[in-house]
Amino acid sequence: MSQIIKIPDLGGAISATVVEVSIEVGSTIDIETPLITLEGDKATMDIPSPIAGVVESIEISAGDTVSEGQILCYVQTVSDECVHPEAETTAQQQVQNDSHHLESEPVLETLCIPDLGGADQATVVAISVMVGSTIELEDPLITLEGDKATMDIPAASAGQVETIHVAVGDTVKTGQAMLDVMTAATLKPSEDLDRSNVSIHIDEPDTAPRIETVCIPDLGDAAEATIVDIQVKIGEQVTEESPLMTLEGDKAAMEVPSPFTGTIESIDVQAGESVKTGQPMMTLSVITVSKPLQSKKTPSPSIDRSVQLDAQAVSDSEPSRLTSAQVYAGPGVRRMAKQLGVDLARVKGSGRKGRILKKDLEVHVRKQLAAPQSNSNFVVAPWPKLESEGPVEFKPLPKLRQVAGQFLHRNWVHIPHVTQFDQADFTDLEAWRQSAKAQAAEYECRLSPLVLVMKVLVESLKAFPDFNASLNEAGTGLTLKQYYHFGVAVDSPNGLVVPVIRDVDQKDLVTLSKEIAEVAEQARTQGLRPDQMKGSSFTLSSLGGIGGQAFTPIVNAPDVAILGLSKTQYVPVYDGKQFIPRLMLPLSLSYDHRAIDGADGVRFTVDLANRLAQAHQFADQWWPN
Known part of the structure; x- marks a missing residue:
């Protein structure tokens, strides 16, 4: 059956520009596979597919200006008789008998500005989502700029953006409301569920913390690099892929991401220090799951196929097979690639469904760090902080001038x-x-x-x-x-x-x-x-x-x-x-x-x-x- 995919709500914007088309005719796509990337006045967003199937035709191209409701592409959908084996397995695990019914209750959650690390305030320099955007956990939402650093604020919840409370240029503080997200549906038993027929027991996992040493990653052939910024402190909780520090070589700077989720126990280096490949830089306390979760359920005589469950919520799914023409990256990664002058089509993604992560970009630019080192001890001083001696007025640069400036600088x-x-x-x-x-x-x-x-x-x-x-x-x-x-x-x-x-x-x-x-x-x-x-x-x-x-x-x-x-x-x-x-x-x-x-x-x-x-x-x- 052929279905139409249209441009979704643009969050109040009249139109947006197609900056990238990630599919081609004949591509096999899954739900949430990125189709195109749109750029508006204030943000860049990926448009995911709401259905799975095979692309029959594409009605737009890069450079087009599009508006809400415009036809994006036609997709030949997969037959309703086909049930993904992972989804069927999940249903067997979750549905205990035909009389069980699950209800969904979406929850509106307000996401706030996180701890700014001692800074009183920061400025919003970019917003990576718009009203109606579907976001996943850790997707970048906004970019903040303080006196000494720029940071992306990731999503603490997955769902759909309902309201954005800040704008580019706003000055914000810790705890200030950032945006409202309608989180994914929460499953709960219905009022008439006969609990006597269900017996579910989940053994608590035995956990034991372990200390992991994080070392300076491979710098290629470069002898050393300089630490220009450490973005964490002792006792801070970090997640996998969170930036730990920034290294700078002769020709490029790169963030070093955390390979683990855990708590910072010690930091063995400091800003300004020259480091080498394999040198310990910090230790993390990581929780080890000593045995997997086990569930004991009463057998179910049949499977209610009308119950739609997200297989990804309870089991690991295999990465989808994307064509070479598809580039799967979030707005934060695209912005970083643009700043570094990296062609994302040349970067191999290591994330889920081939998603390009920040660490993939960093691997790509390590060759620049491997350039011959200079014998000079000259160090470029940081950009000076403006200290006004009289009345001043802030004049924001037009977007066109900002974009032109990036290309001229490159x-x-x-x-x-x-x-x-x-x-x-x-x-x-x-x-x-x-x-x-x-x-x-x-x-x-x-x-x-x-x-x-x-x-x-x-x-x-x-x-x-x-x-x-x-x-x-x-x-x-x-x-x-x-x-x-x-x-x-x-x-x-x-x-x-x-x-x-x-x-x-x-x-x-x-x-x-x-x-x-x-x-x-x-x-x-x-x-x-x-x-x-x-x-x-x-x-x-x-x-x-x-x-x-x-x-x-x-x-x-x-x-x-x-x-x-x-x-x-x-x-x-x-x-x-x-x-x-x-x-x-x-x-x-x-x-x-x-x-x-x-x-x-x-x-x-x-x-x-x-x-x-x-x-x-x-x-x-x-x-x-």
Whole structure:
């Protein structure tokens, strides 16, 4: 039977953006298998499947904006006659005879801000759920930021989010109401249950605490790492996967999770200390179950299949088989991966149903910790705390600027930048542009210097194809692109956006002029679609309309170069006999030094400058035929 799965309640939001589709046509899915990931203004959430079956068709794709009730996919469900063997076994264990009936009572539970570890208050910097989200135990709910650390607050109960009492930017305290959760149904006997026919005895487990030593995990080939933060204290209760401390190497920082659930007995290291693989860092008192729970029940003559029980509640289930295209991770892990620049599709999950845990990400980035150690004792100081000397005002950054900042930071940190400065004689081409204004007006377009530079730039990129390329992840080769799609940086009220103008080599001046004007207007009115900002082969950033003489543009990965244009100005140029005024266009070319040598960087700007100086001779061929 084919069933429709629709977008659920978005918690008051009108729409959200699909950032990832975790299934494909033909995928076999279970209940709670993640289908897609949505991103709204304040949170990212996974949409789980409410049914099990085989995906027949998918009606949305990554980048789409969706709203409540929109069709997500069609699923061919499993026949009602099929009963999972684990569920049947569980039913046999729980149902004592046909006269037993169980009732469900959902409970509304308020989750509060936990102990902040001595801090008076903290700021809510992210909310990872929305009203209507289904959460599991330990799923991240919100992220708090204090003076010295940032922490995820996990769910203490599983269920569905009913109300959220806090918002991003709020200052909260220990014990303050965070959100309300309708917890999973509680099973209890009905009033008319004949208890005389039931005899259930559960032997209490014999428990004995044991002391486990937690050691520094494998650091790869790195000799040592530095402890930058210890997140627990003696006597504190921790659960498996809870972060214990943060280690930092030359190129990356990683959290060390607890391998056990228990109580911290001792801490053998301290912040600032250099540690090695296998070095003891703390001990935990762990409860050992010396014998399993045993139940004695009166035999049941039959099984009431109408009673639906969660097999996972009483027995371990086998992990579901997910396809390679499915990435199962919670919002907290996705946020961490984004900060580290990790592609989750390359990470193997070790959690339930292949879920990617924080420790899986940490294993993935250990190779960076294994990089050769520096002989320098220089240590980067922590970010300084703001101490205001007068009146201040807090101005929150728009979401677009926050997201752009993350990508700019990633590109600046990971790409070894070199910027080559040069000037091009723009005198004759500018004279041609002024003479062409009347012709441009007939086409109802404005002919800007940027359009002319783009047409000339295509020819320089053909002569130097390494600049119209992308470096592979391993840094072992270039993908030379046979197309010319130029990203053009546009300043919008909410921050920097880079729409892509495609096939510049195949378009005339009029088409390019109108297209640039159109995307610039869409950027100012927040009307750009995600697909309009993907697929560039080279990027330009023009500040000529504002001013300035030079700047260092940041390479827009995966491109390997970006050209910055500043304001033209007349300067005296010596022609061998006398100084004459020439209109010069400043060029600022930033490039990835792993892909491009300095000599080639100079050759490229010289070639571009020469072509710009001569472009007036053949510019007429750029008009529409």
